[in-house]
Amino acid sequence: MTALLEARGLRLAFGGVRAADGIDLDVMQGEFLAIIGPNGAGKTTFINMATGYLRPQAGSIAYEGRPITGLSPRAIVRRGIARSFQLPQLFTEHTVLENAALAVAAREGIWSPLAPLLRPRWREEAAALLGSFGLAALADIRADALNEGARKLADIAMAVALRPRLLLMDEPTSGVAAAEKMGIVETLVRVLREARVTAVFVEHDMEVVERFADRVAVWSQGRIAALGPPARVLADPAVQREVIGIEKAGAPPVPAAGEGGHA
Amino acid sequence: MRRAEPLLALAAAAAMVVAALAAPWLKFVLTIALAKGMAALGIMLLLRAGQVSFGHALYVSFGAYTVAFLAPTLRDSLLLLPVAAAMATALGLVVGLFVSRYRQIFFGMLNLALSMVFFSLLEKLYHITHGTDGIRVALPTMLGQALERTSFEWAIFGVALALALLFGWFARAYLDAPMGQALAGIKTRETRLEFMGVPARHVLLSAYVLSALMAGCGGAIIAMTTRHVTPLLAYWTASGELVFIAILGGAGGVIGPFLGAVTYELVRVYAAAILAEAWQAILGTVLLLVILFAPGGLWGMLAALFRRRRAA
Structure with missing residues (x-):
């Protein structure tokens, strides 16, 4: 090691x-x-x-x-x-999915001014990531509406993304x-x-x-x-x-x- | 409502053309409203990041004075407009590199201070700017054609309308794109952006430069429409007006700033005609009512109505 x-x-x-x-x-x-x-x-x-x-x-x-x-x-x-x-x-005013997608975008390249954040490939990756953290059902609610446990997981999911x-x-x-x-x-x-x-x-x-x-x-x-x-x-x-x-x-x-x- | 935006924008554009045909004096008012709407659209981008600029009249006046200075040599409006846009964008980049380090009240006040510096330069450097007398702009040509006044006014109205649609379309895509979404992230959790490897300052800077471009184009159109520029274009009340328009119209959609601008200009014209002494009080009351009862602005009110009708 x-x-x-x-x-x-x-x-x-x-x-x-x-x-x-x-x-x-x-x-x-x-x-x-x-x-x-x-x-x-x-x-x-x-x-x-x-x-x-x-x-x-x-x-x-x-x-x-x-x-x-x-x-x-x-x-x-x-x-x-x-x-x-x-x-x-x-990002409290974004949905959980958008939070995850923003992290994916941060990795892949944030500087595209015209193609949407929730383009199919990023949306899929973000959704899959949330799924693996058991957050799929919460994807479309705003981050500030989550309970503490889900907020913690979403926070970690963004780092993993x-x-x-x-x-x-x-x-x-x-x-x-x-x-x-x-x-x-x-x-x-x-x-x-x-x-x-x-x-x-x-x-x-x-x-x-x-x-x-x-x-x-x-x-x-x-x-x-x-x-x-x-x-x-x-x-x-x-x-x-x-x-x-x-x-x-x-x-x-x-x-x-x-x-x-x-x- | 979002999906209906392009259709609504085209319908509104058509309605403006009809209104300008029906009442020729409206053509002037609507052209100015579109120009201010562009500048307010830039303000709205910055509002998404939670930042309020009290100094964007700097870019409006910079665009306008660029037209005034270059009109004798360049002559054509379709040359003057891109040159003014480029000048305002370049200024926005230089100033933006500095102000994008600051947030909240510091951001707002630095913009205000810089615009007031430019205002006093315009006012004091008499031998260059003709001070408070301002500069008259000769009637520019359009695509090399020397037009008579009414035709030129129609042409510049068309240019303003096309540009407003273009900026609206671009801003809509931009706000949906990663850059625009990260911009909104500056408002709620800027540190997270940094820990994701995203330079928040550059995200804000790009929106700032875009807003300077939009304001510069607005200023160029104002100069070619009023054909007279004065330092008042850079005064702090002109900056306040743009913020007023952005909030009145609402930051929820790209049509908001234009809706706010048209409403503002019409209220101003009618209120000034009916109550010459009190029109500012009327505007103030309208803004107060909007802030208290419709924080989403006029656009937010329309969107809510639309949703209710759909639900019913």
Whole structure:
């Protein structure tokens, strides 16, 4: 296995808060890598740096062996890295189908002034994509009328429509009703495996991590505290104390030892 | 309603020709309305992106003054029109490269500021522009033919009508195409465009240049119809008028701006004749009623009526 994304020594501080304090991470070709950790640990900051939204103050990021540090989001997308958002970023006045078709158009070429967006080929591709996400029945309603779960899926579908080789997802299941959650993740994983997309996803649900991640990285105060297969990492007492105790409200309390919790 | 647009546009064009035949003075009013409608169509494109330009009189006046300056040398209206269009488009590109970086109030005010700079240049550079006296435009020829006044007015009315149909057709296709849909995406989720690899600035810039072209053509037609240009063409109230027309007509369809322009010009003519002191108050009231009760403008009202009749 080769590394698709290589982050080395990433540092970024907001005032006194160290959101990234020396992040080293290799994302391997074809893997599903989960990122877990308490709020404020710098998980979203990592995604923002990898997609060009934030520029690290130190360190470097390489994609397919070439440096991408400091490139704009647009330049990075064109190289094959797409992202989805914790708060879905949809074109709210367009239908779900038009949202998906716009993403297809963004990949194929937006600069045609006369042929319609919903030309047969793009309409078919957008409809097929929505179908694979289980959104076919919602294709013709406006994006702002969707429920949270469907908005999340549509948001991810738009990122997948760009045909990335690496997809970074910021909390794909947050805000999704517990009953829908597993179904959504199963759909997502099936679509991504079929498209052979490498995926990094920030996740708070340990059950999702255990079932779907190949590896899990534990973020803590801007650093990676642990990295490895979920079975091993999640069993680590330190990780349980740091993260899982916080994540799983209602779980049996783990005896606290030494240092306190995180802000 | 959308599907009926081309037919409705042709029917409206025919109705305008009939009206101009029946009442010759209407020919002048309708030509001006078509010219302003073109400029308002450009404003409407920008409204789709959620941006309001309070300075598009810049391009109208630029097109008009181009005609006024070049009329003695180029002479023919079918030469003057494309040259004025090209000049306004070039100016739109230069200004657009700058203003397309800005959004909302900054976009609106920068456009306003630039148009006011041009206004004061027109007013102060007396030895070039003849200041507030303006420049008289000699009667241009048409395809090399020297026409007498009435025939020329008919010809320029025909040109305005053809151009309005052309711009309407183009804008309709443009708004449906990926570029136009991405333009509407600027209004709701510009960051998403960037994360899809689409440069939102260039999407807005292309619409801006298009709007400058349309306004420039409108200005050229105004210059050849009124045959007298003054700095007032660039004054901020002229820009406001275009926004007024776009909102009055409605941004929901490409016929809207033209419907707004014809309504505006007719209300202006009649209201000015009947209530010389109060016609602006009447226009203001009309706009207020439209904003409060018909946010889709006159076109939105028509479309709603049409749907109800279909449903019934």
